[in-house]
Amino acid sequence: MIGRRLFLATVLAAGLAASPALAETLTVGANVGNVPWEFQDQSGEITGFEVELVKEVAKRLGYDGVDLQNIPFNGLFSAVQSGRIAVAVSSITITQKRLESVSFAQPYYDSDQSLAAKADSGIASTADLKGKTVGVDTGSTGDMYATEREKDWGLTEIRRYEGLNPAMLDLQAGRIDGYVSDIPAVAYYLKDKPTMKVVERLKTGEQYSMMFAKDAELATKANAVLDTLKDEGFIAKLHEKWFGTQPEATTSTVEKLPMPTPKS
Numbered sequence: 001m002i003g004r005r006l007f008l009a010t011v012l013a014a015g016l017a018a019s020p021a022l023a024e025t026l027t028v029g030a031n032v033g034n035v036p037w038e039f040q041d042q043s044g045e046i047t048g049f050e051v052e053l054v055k056e057v058a059k060r061l062g063y064d065g066v067d068l069q070n071i072p073f074n075g076l077f078s079a080v081q082s083g084r085i086a087v088a089v090s091s092i093t094i095t096q097k098r099l100e101s102v103s104f105a106q107p108y109y110d111s112d113q114s115l116a117a118k119a120d121s122g123i124a125s126t127a128d129l130k131g132k133t134v135g136v137d138t139g140s141t142g143d144m145y146a147t148e149r150e151k152d153w154g155l156t157e158i159r160r161y162e163g164l165n166p167a168m169l170d171l172q173a174g175r176i177d178g179y180v181s182d183i184p185a186v187a188y189y190l191k192d193k194p195t196m197k198v199v200e201r202l203k204t205g206e207q208y209s210m211m212f213a214k215d216a217e218l219a220t221k222a223n224a225v226l227d228t229l230k231d232e233g234f235i236a237k238l239h240e241k242w243f244g245t246q247p248e249a250t251t252s253t254v255e256k257l258p259m260p261t262p263k264s
Contacts, residue, residue, distance in 0.1 A: 115180055116179045129153040133178075
């Protein structure tokens, strides 16, 4: 009887030893459809600048992979705060207001807002928006920018969308007159659509980064990895791949920067 128990114990131990360790994945939230940052390609695979970047960060941190969840932009904030996801990406701008409730790693892209319109609309700048309807992405810095200037621009209405694609479809169809959003995504989307164009760059001095729960240890670890990736030129190569140009040495794509902290 004792021999049988020893035999079974040996078999069980051998089976456990042969079983692979449970894989640990990094849970990432993203507003998929946000070109060229995170979107589905023709084969249905989710790809983009930030998808490649967050996968590399996860790999350097020892994760076995990334579990990417499609979440509307405005839902990313509560998702990281509740622990539903560990990190969020979607060309998220670092702001002092956001730093009160979440943490960011150092920035890796410098940006501005933009106003897009149909090429034959007669709209050349925000000065031409009186009596017009403008679209924005819900909860984005473009939403904040347009809302703050709604009266100054003389807008009839601001319509809010969950992502660039539906807004652009309404712009093309004439259901809105202009679209205010991050200039890199809009410029990338419109590069082969001559009927629409960016008519004005709206200077805001924004910077994008990965977002985490407030004071999360993972944010500090990811920040250190970004230091390494900048040293190696990895992020600069991503910029060249997705935007077709080398980033300037003075931008956050190249220059190592400290983690953002709230101003006291």
